[in-house]
Amino acid sequence: MSGRVLLVTGGSRGIGAAICRKAAAAGWRVMINYVADMAAATALATDIRNAGGIAGIVQGDAGTEAGIAGIFAAVDSDFGRLDGFVNNAGVVDYPARVEDFSWARLERMFAINAVGPIHAAGQAVRRMSTAHGGRGGVIVNMSSAAAQIGSPNQYVDYAASKGAIDTLTVGLAKEVATEGIWVNAVRPGIIDTDIHASGGLPNRASESADIVPMRRAGTAGEVADAVLYLLSDQASYITGAILNVSGGR
Numbered sequence: 001m002s003g004r005v006l007l008v009t010g011g012s013r014g015i016g017a018a019i020c021r022k023a024a025a026a027g028w029r030v031m032i033n034y035v036a037d038m039a040a041a042t043a044l045a046t047d048i049r050n051a052g053g054i055a056g057i058v059q060g061d062a063g064t065e066a067g068i069a070g071i072f073a074a075v076d077s078d079f080g081r082l083d084g085f086v087n088n089a090g091v092v093d094y095p096a097r098v099e100d101f102s103w104a105r106l107e108r109m110f111a112i113n114a115v116g117p118i119h120a121a122g123q124a125v126r127r128m129s130t131a132h133g134g135r136g137g138v139i140v141n142m143s144s145a146a147a148q149i150g151s152p153n154q155y156v157d158y159a160a161s162k163g164a165i166d167t168l169t170v171g172l173a174k175e176v177a178t179e180g181i182w183v184n185a186v187r188p189g190i191i192d193t194d195i196h197a198s199g200g201l202p203n204r205a206s207e208s209a210d211i212v213p214m215r216r217a218g219t220a221g222e223v224a225d226a227v228l229y230l231l232s233d234q235a236s237y238i239t240g241a242i243l244n245v246s247g248g249r
Helices: 014-025 038-050 065-078 103-128 156-175 220-231
Strands: 005-008 029-034 054-059 084-087 137-142 181-188 242-245
Touching (some): 014 029, 014 054, 014 220, 029 038, 029 065, 054 065, 065 103, 084 103, 084 220, 103 156, 103 181, 137 220, 156 181, 156 242
Parallel strands (some): 005 029, 005 084, 029 054, 084 137, 137 181, 181 242
16 A cells, blocks of 8 residues: 555544554555544644654545535645545434434534535545546445434434435445446444544443444444455455444344
8 A cells, every 4th residue: 555645534533543543554645634623633643653654634624615625635735646535524413303303403414424425525536536537546435334223213314314325335336437446335333432422422332232233332443444444455346335344233
């Protein structure tokens, strides 16, 4: 992977940070996107550099057109190429039933989890597709087991937004299959990261272990391992696939 450039949206914490660390260790030059926590992104980039890797950081809201434009402009400026894109930025909200969702909640959820990722994938294609003069590349979208389960009485809106990611993955993979790009997704299950706290359920991972066939929550590193496989040349004949990393759930 020496010399190849990887962009990870939402890369400063949780699964995104684990992907950045493992990708850098595998030889990728990594651009870490963050939206608010500059200290976390800076610390992660410093750790990667201290381990001999190459990393940059870029602030930008991956749920807005302007934010996405700025993120990709920084990749162009700092690295001059793009070979891999992990469409990772996402949010949850507090548990609620569908009839109690506000319009503002739905707008935020779909802007960050669906509209933003679709637009960002398009920006990645513009840079990687051989039809646009690119060298080809890899896109890995971050879906969720919620897309299949539906998350009733908790996050049906989140589940629906991740269902859109599944559809994006299949459709885009077919659209660019002859342009040197393969597109896949990972569906994490219950993973022990701080995203649960942002939805008001800080102990959700440990408290949900009994509903997972493997009887434990997954780790960010385990999801990152799956993403790194899909980014690697070993996955060169895989496109349009969605890999469950959910402990059998």
